[in-house]
Every structure is written in structure tokens, then in C-alpha cells.
Amino acid sequence: MRTILVVDDETPILESLDMFLGEKGYRVITAATGADGEMKFRQHHPEVVMLDIRLPDKNGLDILKEILAAPNPPKVIMMTAFQDMETTIEAMKSGAYEYLNKPLDAGEIERTVDRAFRMSCLNGHSEIPEDVPPPTGVIIGKSPQMCEIFKTIGMLCRNQATVLIQGETGTGKELVARTIHQNSFFSDEPMITMDCSAIVETLLESELFGHSRGAFTGAVETKPGKIELAGRGTLFLDEVSELPIGLQSKFLGFLERKEYMRVGGHRIHKSRCRIISATNQDMAELVRRGRFREDLYYRLKVVSIFVPPLRDRIGDIPDLARHFLQKAARDHCTEARQFEDGVIDLLCAQPWIGNVRQLQNVIMAASLQSRGRRVLLEYIERELAAGPGRVLSGAIDFSLESSEQVHILKTLKHTQWHRSRAAELLGISLPTLRSKIQKYGLQPPKPYTMPMNDI
Ligand SMILES: Nc1ncnc2c1ncn2[C@@H]1O[C@H](COP(=O)(O)OP(=O)(O)OP(=O)(O)O)[C@@H](O)[C@H]1O
Ligand SMILES: [Mg+2]
Structure with missing residues (x-):
């Protein structure tokens, strides 16, 4: 029985x-x-x-x-x-x-x-490594969605599966990637990050695969790529949706064989790193629109983690707020140790379009202003009014920054949030556009939801 x-x-x-x-x-x-x-x-x-x-x-x-x-x-x-x-x-x-x-x-x-x-x-029970060090980065959260993510991270420590992390900006995707790495067999090896949107397309290939001496003008010596630098550790591809289409097929080839050649090189190199990628774009939609290769999308999301927006897990806000208050005290020697009554309720009622990053910024800034041991409600209100999602009450904002923000948003809408195209139309570089998007806390119009894959 x-x-x-x-x-x-x-x-x-x-x-x-x-x-x-x-x-x-x-x-x-x-x-x-x-x-x-x-x-x-x-x-x-x-x-x-x-x-x-x-x-x-x-x-x-x-x-x-x-x-x-x-x-x-x-x-x-x-x-x-x-x-x-x-x-x-x-x-x-x-x-x-x-x-x-x-x-x-x-x-x-x-x-x-x-x-x-x-x-x-x-099946029987699989062997568990004994020498895996305890996690160091702390992800705060007790919501059911975060608990599912912790479980997935725990399961991922036993294998080198490829992971795709999706979620709005500031939800903690990079933190999740780092925690996966820190809990893996190969946490002593490096985690190398490559921001796919921040690098000029022609450089991207040699950044990834490396190049040999003389491969192109300026290649005065052989240089290892990020794949090589990651060793048996983790290669973290941030903003993976921005990977240019030409490079997508080369990267797919790499993922299929875990082999690559340096640009201008002739020798085949083997890689044993884990690939974790992250995006705040709706990848399925990009695939539908032909902007991202479907086969590569499926290769990247062998395990898929969706980090929900903060507004969908408001139960996590009190702990996060207290965590950032302590962090402010540690990092900036601020005195404040508690919140005035009403602060937590106010925080829980916000839309947080900049997600956890925005919450962190608000708490940091408010605690820097506090003179005593308490963060007052008015400091929080002031920071909220200044942050992304601000509603300008009554007065028209004539500032140049405000016009820039509106114009960038308009252009992004026009290109359906294709940032490279928007940058081209605006006559600025992609990294500059990215930093402005971040600065103004701009967001694509519709938040998308995506179920987590069963692994
Ligand atoms: N659950 C959490 N607990 C503690 N800190 C968090 C949590 N989530 C996010 N943070 C902090 O919020 C900030 C933003 O997180 P992170 O950079 O990982 O977001 P992201 O999803 O990668 O954002 P982006 O899409 O803009 O790149 C970081 O300082 C991170 O440490
Ligand atoms: Mg990130």
C-alpha cells in the first residue's frame, strides 16, 4: 500500500x-x-x-x-x-x-x-552537490509568484539549463539571473553580462565570440569573447530582444552545438557556460512580428521565468520598503530606521511603473532627506511626485525635459517600441535612448502577462 x-x-x-x-x-x-x-x-x-x-x-x-x-x-x-x-x-x-x-x-x-x-x-533521487555555497544576493518577496521563482531557482542549481527571464523594467530580472548563477554548481566561475542593446551591431559578434588578430582593421591582437570569458559560469544576455537579426542565426548555431569560432579565426572552440537571457519586451509578440527568430526564442526559453510587475504583488511592498530602508542606512549611513504611519499604505497604493527599482529609488531618496529615525510621509509623497508616472497637477510643464520625454514617447509609439529604429529617427545613439527611457521611466503601453513554463 x-x-x-x-x-x-x-x-x-x-x-x-x-x-x-x-x-x-x-x-x-x-x-x-x-x-x-x-x-x-x-x-x-x-x-x-x-x-x-x-x-x-x-x-x-x-x-x-x-x-x-x-x-x-x-x-x-x-x-x-x-x-x-x-x-x-x-x-x-x-x-x-x-x-x-x-x-x-x-x-x-x-x-x-x-x-x-x-x-x-x-525515478530515484538525484545526487545533490554538497559544496554549493549559500546564496548571497537576497531577493525579497513572499508572494506566491516570488515563491514559485525561488523554487525554480532551487531546481536550476542542479542543471545548466538555458533560462529566459521576462518582465517589465526594474522587476528584478538581473537579480534573479545573479541568484541562479550564485546557486549553481559553477558559482566560482564568472557571470559575464552582455547588454545586447548597448553595443554597436558590428561589434556585437566579436564581443560575443571574440576575434583573432588581424580579423578586421584595429584587431591588433586576439581577444576572447564573452562566451569564452564566462568559462563554465554564466553568460547573461540582457535585453536579448535587441539582438540583431543577423546575429540571431549565428547565436542559434552556437546554442545548438555549443561550439563557436572567433571572428576571423579557424579553430572551433567548445563552450560549457549556461546562457541566461532577459528582456522587458513581449518576445512572443516580437516573434509574431518577425523581429525575433522563433527557433532561437524557443532555444532561449528552455526554462522561462516571468518576474511579475510590483503592482501584481503588493504584498511584497512592506518587506521591500523595509529592506531598502536598511540598505540606505548601511550604504549611506542614514539615520532613519522606520516609516511614519501611513507610509506603507501609501506605498502599497502606487502603480510602480518603474517597479522595484523605482521603489528602491523613492525609499533611498526619502531616507537621505530624513533627519531623524523616521521617514516622514511627506518625504515619500515628494519623491513619488517627482518619479516616473507623475501626474502634473494643474500647471502646464514647459520644461525642455518634459517636451523631450513626450517626444521620445511619441517616437517609441510610432516605432512600436523598436528602440534601434526610434534612436535612428531621433538622431541619437541607442545607449543614449536607453538611458533616457530609464531616466523618464518610460514603459510600453500594455503590460503583458506570460505564464511560467513548467520545467
Ligand atoms: N525582489 C527584490 N528584492 C530586493 N531587491 C530587488 C528585488 N527586485 C529588484 N531589486 C532591486 O531593484 C533594482 C532593479 O533590479 P534589476 O536590475 O534586477 O531589474 P531588471 O528587471 O533587470 O531591470 P531592467 O529591465 O531595467 O534591466 C536592483 O537594485 C535590484 O537589486
Ligand atoms: Mg536588467
């Missing part, structure tokens, strides 16, 4: 899981402490274990590691009411099969347990 061990110190949870899973035809063994759980695990050899993280006598993560070290380990479903990034990543990294947040949902339990039993028949 299919046996499941449930370890949790809350009697109502134990009793209801016992009844619920019993009715579904499982043999349920329960334990209210870590020690009891370990003993019953050795006695009954369950195929699936549901394990609480916080137990009175032991840490669930330690029990997880012990259980998984046993021969023929079970599938372990972690449960917790205190979800945070480190524990979720740590649990997934240690080999947990799933991670459920309390309060538990009956439908989710049923599906997860059923899947876990099916999986336990299919």
Missing part, C-alpha cells in the same frame, strides 16, 4: 491530513516531532514524506537532508507557514520534491501527493 509519513507539530494539521489522505486510499503515518518522524521513517519506509520546516525539536531542513541520504529516498514535500527565499531555495536545492505554503489547500495537496507518488515510481 502506498505509504505517506506526515511530520508536523500542529495536531489539527496532522489529524486533517491523516483523514484526508486516508480517504484517498493512502496509508498515513503521523509524527508530531522531528525525532518521532525520523524513527517512523526508518520503521515504515514511506514513498512520500510531508515535512514541516519548523518543528519543536529539529529543523525540517536537517531532517530533509538525513531522509534523502537514506538508500531509496522518498519524495519529500516541505510545508511551512514562514516562506522566505533562503529556506525555499535551500529546501529545493537539498532535493525537496515540492514546497507547500500554509494554509494548505486540499486540491493542491491531492495533486502534489499524487504526483509525488507517481514520480517515486519513476
Whole structure:
């Protein structure tokens, strides 16, 4: 009979899981402490274990590691009411099969347990590296969407799969990429970033693949490309949607074979780096419009992560705000340690078109103005009024900056947000346009939503 061990110190949870899973035809063994759980695990050899993280006598993560070290380990479903990034990543990294947040949902339990039993028949537990260092960059967030992202990051530490991170500007795509890298087998190797929109097209190819001496005028010596510099680490292609179409096919060839030649070179080089790319554009739409190769798009998004806009996870705002306040104190020696009443409510009510980056800027600027230990509501209001998305109340803004902003937006709309074309029409370089887009917090009109791929 299919046996499941449930370890949790809350009697109502134990009793209801016992009844619920019993009715579904499982043999349920329960334990209210870590020690009891370990003993019953050795006695009954369950195929699936549901394990609480916080137990009175032991840490669930330690029990997880012990259980998984046993021969023929079970599938372990972690449960917790205190979800945070480190524990979720740590649990997934240690080999947990799933991670459920309390309060538990009956439908989710049923599906997860059923899947876990099916999986336990299919394969054994995969080896987990012991020497992976703990994550250093911290992604703040407890929303269900962020928890899913933490789980995916945890799973990605076991492989070198190619990842595409999508989301609006300032949502934390680069931070997610860095965290994936830091949690990978090869975190000691470099993560090399290439901003596909910031480099002149002709240089891009040699930036990526490198060039040999004499390959073109000015190539006085052989230079390794970013792929080579990444070694076994990570190549992070930022703004990947801007990759010129000519280079897209060359890059596809590289992804297919993981081989490349330097510009002007004759020798084939092998690469073993992981490719993570990021974009704030709707890639599927670019593919539909023939601006981005469909085959390359699918190659890039073997694993796809969508980082939602901040307005869709307002529950994360209080923690983020406090985090940035502490960061300001650390980085700029500001005195403020708390927010005046009403600040958090005000922050939660904003549209945040510049997302987490804008929130960070507002908190930083407001805490720099604060003289005492509290950030006052009025400082926040002032910063919000000055930031992206400002509504000019009454008076017409005659400033040159305001006209520039309107004109750039108009041009971007005209080119349907094709930035290279807009830069051409405006008579400025692409990097200059990018910095102006950033400065004014300009955004494509429709936010898009994209489901996360199952990996
Ligand atoms: N969840 C988070 N927790 C803590 N800091 C965050 C979080 N999300 C974003 N940040 C911070 O916000 C800033 C913007 O994040 P990041 O550069 O990763 O965004 P992005 O999505 O790559 O933006 P862009 O599309 O403009 O390149 C960074 O300083 C980052 O550290
Ligand atoms: Mg970025």
C-alpha cells in the first residue's frame, strides 16, 4: 500500500491530513516531532514524506537532508507557514520534491501527493552537490509568484539549463539571473553580462565570440569573447530582444552545438557556460512580428521565468520598503530606521511603473532627506511626485525635459517600441535612448502577462 509519513507539530494539521489522505486510499503515518518522524521513517519506509520546516525539536531542513541520504529516498514535500527565499531555495536545492505554503489547500495537496507518488515510481533521487555555497544576493518577496521563482531557482542549481527571464523594467530580472548563477554548481566561475542593446551591431559578434588578430582593421591582437570569458559560469544576455537579426542565426548555431569560432579565426572552440537571457519586451509578440527568430526564442526559453510587475504583488511592498530602508542606512549611513504611519499604505497604493527599482529609488531618496529615525510621509509623497508616472497637477510643464520625454514617447509609439529604429529617427545613439527611457521611466503601453513554463 502506498505509504505517506506526515511530520508536523500542529495536531489539527496532522489529524486533517491523516483523514484526508486516508480517504484517498493512502496509508498515513503521523509524527508530531522531528525525532518521532525520523524513527517512523526508518520503521515504515514511506514513498512520500510531508515535512514541516519548523518543528519543536529539529529543523525540517536537517531532517530533509538525513531522509534523502537514506538508500531509496522518498519524495519529500516541505510545508511551512514562514516562506522566505533562503529556506525555499535551500529546501529545493537539498532535493525537496515540492514546497507547500500554509494554509494548505486540499486540491493542491491531492495533486502534489499524487504526483509525488507517481514520480517515486519513476525515478530515484538525484545526487545533490554538497559544496554549493549559500546564496548571497537576497531577493525579497513572499508572494506566491516570488515563491514559485525561488523554487525554480532551487531546481536550476542542479542543471545548466538555458533560462529566459521576462518582465517589465526594474522587476528584478538581473537579480534573479545573479541568484541562479550564485546557486549553481559553477558559482566560482564568472557571470559575464552582455547588454545586447548597448553595443554597436558590428561589434556585437566579436564581443560575443571574440576575434583573432588581424580579423578586421584595429584587431591588433586576439581577444576572447564573452562566451569564452564566462568559462563554465554564466553568460547573461540582457535585453536579448535587441539582438540583431543577423546575429540571431549565428547565436542559434552556437546554442545548438555549443561550439563557436572567433571572428576571423579557424579553430572551433567548445563552450560549457549556461546562457541566461532577459528582456522587458513581449518576445512572443516580437516573434509574431518577425523581429525575433522563433527557433532561437524557443532555444532561449528552455526554462522561462516571468518576474511579475510590483503592482501584481503588493504584498511584497512592506518587506521591500523595509529592506531598502536598511540598505540606505548601511550604504549611506542614514539615520532613519522606520516609516511614519501611513507610509506603507501609501506605498502599497502606487502603480510602480518603474517597479522595484523605482521603489528602491523613492525609499533611498526619502531616507537621505530624513533627519531623524523616521521617514516622514511627506518625504515619500515628494519623491513619488517627482518619479516616473507623475501626474502634473494643474500647471502646464514647459520644461525642455518634459517636451523631450513626450517626444521620445511619441517616437517609441510610432516605432512600436523598436528602440534601434526610434534612436535612428531621433538622431541619437541607442545607449543614449536607453538611458533616457530609464531616466523618464518610460514603459510600453500594455503590460503583458506570460505564464511560467513548467520545467
Ligand atoms: N525582489 C527584490 N528584492 C530586493 N531587491 C530587488 C528585488 N527586485 C529588484 N531589486 C532591486 O531593484 C533594482 C532593479 O533590479 P534589476 O536590475 O534586477 O531589474 P531588471 O528587471 O533587470 O531591470 P531592467 O529591465 O531595467 O534591466 C536592483 O537594485 C535590484 O537589486
Ligand atoms: Mg536588467
